[in-house]
Amino acid sequence: MVMTLKQRVESFSELGMILRDALEGITNSYSTDIEKHINNQQLKNPWFTPDNVKLAIKSIADELTYENLLEWTNCYPSLNDDNKSINVGVIMAGNIPLAGFHDFLSVLITGNNIIAKTSSKDQDLIVLIGRILSEINPEFKNKIIFNEGTLKDFDAVIATGSDNSSRYFEYYFRKYYHIIRRNRNSIAVIRGTESEKELTSLGKDVFSYFGFGCRNVSKIYFPEGYRISELTKYWVGYSSIINHNKYANNYDYNKAIFQVNREEFIDTGYLIFRENKSIASPVAVLFYEFYNSVNDVYKTIEKERDRIQCVISKNDTPFGNAQSPHLWDYADGIDTVDFLLKKK
Secondary structure, eight states: OOOOHHHHHHHHHHHHHHHHHHHTTOOOTTHHHHHHHHHHHHHHOTTOOHHHHHHHHHHHHHHOOHHHHHHHHTTOGGGGSOOOOOEEEEEOOOSSTTTTHHHHHHHHHTTOEEEEEOOTTSOHHHHHHHHHHHHHOGGGGGGEEEOSSOOOSOSEEEEEOOHHHHHHHHHHTTTSEEEEEOOOEEEEEOOSOOOHHHHHHHHHHHHGGGGOSTTSEEEEEEETTOOTHHHHTTOGGGGGGGGSHHHHHHHHHHHHHHHHTTOOOEEOSSOEEEEOSOSOOOTTEEEEEEESOHHHHHHHHHHTGGGEEEEESTTSBOTTOTTOOOTTOOGGGOOHHHHHHHHO
8 A cells, every 4th residue: 555645744743743752851652762862872973962963853853743744745746646656775974963864754755765875973863763653654664774785776866975975976876866965064144233142043053063064154254344252252152062072172183283384263262263265164163254245255155055055144044043954945955855756
């Protein structure tokens, strides 16, 4: 029996409820297992602290409501068609917890089968999600395969990796219908009229996941004459990040490099500001530039669009919302659902 779109939406909606309940301390059949996974990820990947795992689960759970799923899927009338399922190979990134979830969701919500190659840095969480979903609706059991080895028997592929690995993916999957994603970073544009709340919220966009996410702000554009101290005074609440051993090692290393090279930088004691035209900054470093015309900034953004995931500003993605994308906010601006429907 083929699952209807309504059944798929209801299943993911129930998954969202289970995750939300677990985070809120409401006991359900999975709350103990979810809590265990939240606490144990740091033993396998020190960057996956309980707070960061909770943040990743929450951003997913908050979107998985029946209303959101319906609003999203209603944009694709052909989802209601009874089409033959295809096998979609998905190579998942491991930079932040559950980085591959949206691809997982997109493949299954379209009625297809997923063959997922999980990241060695982030295996347990997505497998747990798959198990919960399969117990909500046993029809998913035959539609989900987790594979640590070489992908095979697929009709289309979605692969996410670094700039280096993406070149390999482009060559290896060149004969297949595919989406290949590369490194991206996010930026913020400060106009000087932001509220205290907005500037404080920007800290979340910078420090969440230690800056590893493609939606993390790695560079800020300031108006000429802006005092960076006016911004950092709102980020004191994030200063405890320096107590994380691996983050502190990166901070110390980059600071030492700048000192040896006699490069100018601003040191907050937990984050280094460095004036630089590049978009992607190292861990514990935040690049910045000053501008005279905000129009020039947006011209630069258009030129660098294929390297930028999102823009945080008063007129773009709101401050503090970088790591809370909606279901219809697609990575790299490529509509994954449309991609899968066209293959069908």
